[in-house]
Amino acid sequence: MxxxxxxxxxxxxxxxxxxxxxxxxxxxxxxxxxxxxxxxxxxxxxxxxxxxxxxxxxxxxxxxxxxxxxxxxxxxxxxxxxxxxxxxxxxxxxxxxxxxxxxxxxxxxxxxxxxxxxxxxxxxxxxxxxxxxxxxxxxxxxxxxxxxxxxxxxxxxxxxxxxxxxxxxxxxxxxxxxxxxxxxxxxxxxxxxxxxxxxxxxxxxxxxxxxxxxxxxxxxxxxxxxxxxxxxxxxxxxxxxxxxxxxxxxxxxxxxxxxxxxxxxxxxxxxxxxxxxxxxxxxxxxxxxxxxxxxxxxxxxxxxxxxxxxxxxxxxxxxxxxxxxxxxxxxxxxxxxxxxxxxxxxDWEYAQLVVTGASVEQRGPSLVFRNYTRQPCLVCVPPTSAPLESAALTDRGLTVVDARRGVVRVPPGCHQLASAVELPSRQAGTTAS
Ligand SMILES: [Zn+2]
The missing domain is CATH 3.20.20.370 (Glycoside hydrolase/deacetylase)
Structure with missing residues (x-):
């Protein structure tokens, strides 16, 4: 930017x-x-x-x-x-x-x-x-x-x-x-x-x-x-x-x-x-x-x-x-x-898009992949998202390039995949000096 x-x-x-x-x-x-x-x-x-x-x-x-x-x-x-x-x-x-x-x-x-x-x-x-x-x-x-x-x-x-x-x-x-x-x-x-x-x-x-x-x-x-x-x-x-x-x-x-x-x-x-x-x-x-x-x-x-x-x-x-x-x-x-x-x-979706034209973001129950360019783009899925299921991705034309690092090839378009997220259970209150 x-x-x-x-x-x-x-x-x-x-x-x-x-x-x-x-x-x-x-x-x-x-x-x-x-x-x-x-x-x-x-x-x-x-x-x-x-x-x-x-x-x-x-x-x-x-x-x-x-x-x-x-x-x-x-x-x-x-x-x-x-x-x-x-x-x-x-x-x-x-x-x-x-x-x-x-x-x-x-x-x-x-x-x-x-x-x-x-x-x-x-x-x-x-x-x-x-x-x-x-x-x-x-x-x-x-x-x-x-x-x-x-x-x-x-x-x-x-x-x-x-x-x-x-x-x-x-x-x-x-x-x-x-x-x-x-x-x-x-x-x-x-x-x-x-x-x-x-x-x-x-x-x-x-x-x-x-x-x-x-x-x-x-x-x-x-x-x-x-x-x-x-x-x-x-x-x-x-x-x-x-x-x-x-x-x-x-x-x-x-x-x-x-x-x-x-x-x-x-x-x-x-x-x-x-x-x-x-x-x-x-x-x-x-x-x-x-x-x-x-x-x-x-x-x-x-x-x-x-x-x-x-x-x-x-x-x-x-x-x-x-x-x-x-x-x-x-x-x-x-x-x-x-x-x-x-x-x-x-903000994070927007920041990715203005740099590369593609993004990935957890949006509630969906993992949302966007690619607004004319060719396939690589994005990196955040480690806190649910594990990637190759079958669900392949159905939408997405390909896992590197499963360990969460790298996915995304064809042009907006692709929404159902993906549950794990959130922490409520922590006990703490006091800090
Ligand atoms: Zn304020």
């Missing part, structure tokens, strides 16, 4: 219009855990955006299932359901232990465990359900999302708002620096731990990533690449923290990205943030503006990546969720009506 994030199409390949749904903040224990905290917190914020976020909360399995059903009801032109890439955050503050040590050291509670006020049931089992149905693709958003050094500093300095929020098991996200995990640099231990935990929870490594608040730091690209990540989302939005936008800092980030060239960089083209807006109560519903941007991006570069945060689909006000889901249904219907042939892809 090119530096500006606009990938060249491989020679001769005819990719269908590709839609990527990218959604941040899943698994994040923010902003308010319950109605009581929401009532108190919203009196402390002034901007409308902050007020919207105040009612945002950790998703429940019920909210996830409603979203899954909606995605399943809107397949792309290839018959596969719309798939949402849910960018996960895996570790919340361990409020009790941090307080017991007088705010001197960081302690975390890792998914599937959460701090007491955030209990919602089994979120990881629900994520597995969505993955098996082919509508939910967990990816990586960060270990803590928040900046652990900044959190401790605010608490040690007796910042009154930080303490008020801490007592309610909330991150002090009114503080811009505190919201961004990598604002003050990358903690290599947390990055390695997060990627390892991701694989243990979901049963496969993260392949795609977006940094919290689009803030990156030197050391991040290298650590991600070593941890198995292959795709950077929001390539057109990521950058160093505002207070470090020096020529030297920018040069270091560029040099690091050049070194890790195999990280594919996908730009975000459109935001879809209805934030509880009823599609019927306004002349300019959010979904229409998003659809216009999606159509423009598809016309320009054959693909559109849509950013849509968890805030829309998990909220302490149930009518907010209702309205956001109604808008999403209208957007997905609009895509089907206005963009003939549009298909929903994962």
């Amino acid at each position: 090119q530096r500006d994030g606009h990938p060249p199409a491989p020679t001769g390949a005819q990719l269908p219009p590709a839609i990527l749904l990218q959604s941040d903040d899943w698994g994040l224990c923010a902003w308010s855990p319950d109605e009581e905290a929401w009532r108190e917190n919203r009196q402390l914020v002034s901007s409308p955006t902050a007020a919207d976020y105040c009612g945002s909360t950790l998703e429940s399995p019920e909210e996830m299932r409603r979203l899954f059903a909606l995605l399943a009801a809107h397949p792309g032109a290839d018959g596969l359901p719309a798939v949402m890439q849910a960018n996960y955050v895996l570790c919340a503050p361990d409020y009790e232990r941090i307080r017991a040590e007088n705010f001197r050291a960081w302690h975390g509670i890792e998914l599937p465990a959460v701090p007491p006020r955030w209990a919602r049931g089994d979120l990881i089992a629900a994520a597995h359900e969505g993955y098996r149905a082919g509508v939910w693709q967990p990816e990586y958003h960060g270990y803590t999302h928040g900046n652990t050094h900044r959190l401790l500093t605010l608490l040690q300095q007796r910042d009154p708002l930080a303490h008020h929020l801490f007592e309610r098991e909330c991150w002090p996200l009114h503080d811009e620096v505190c919201g961004a995990e990598y604002w003050q640099g990358v903690e290599p231990r947390h990055l390695a731990r997060g990627l390892q935990l991701f694989e243990r929870l979901f049963g496969f490594p993260a392949r795609s990533f977006v940094p919290s608040c689009y803030i990156t730091s030197p050391g991040l690209a290298g650590g991600l690449r070593r941890g198995g990540v292959r795709v950077l989302q929001a390539a057109n939005r990521n950058g160093p923290p505002p207070d470090r936008r020096t020529a030297l800092h920018t040069l270091r980030l560029r040099a690091e990205h050049a070194w890790h060239r195999r990280l594919a960089r996908i730009p975000r083209d459109a935001d879809f943030e209805p934030r509880g807006q009823s599609p019927h109560g306004t002349e300019t519903p959010v979904w229409q503006a998003t659809l216009a941007r999606v159509e423009a991006a598809v016309a320009r570069r054959g693909a559109a990546a849509i950013s849509t945060h968890r805030l829309n689909y998990a909220h302490l006000d149930p009518t907010w969720v209702e309205a956001s889901l109604a808008q999403l249904a209208l957007l997905l219907k609009g895509i089907a009506d206005r963009i003939p042939g549009a298909v929903y892809l994962t």
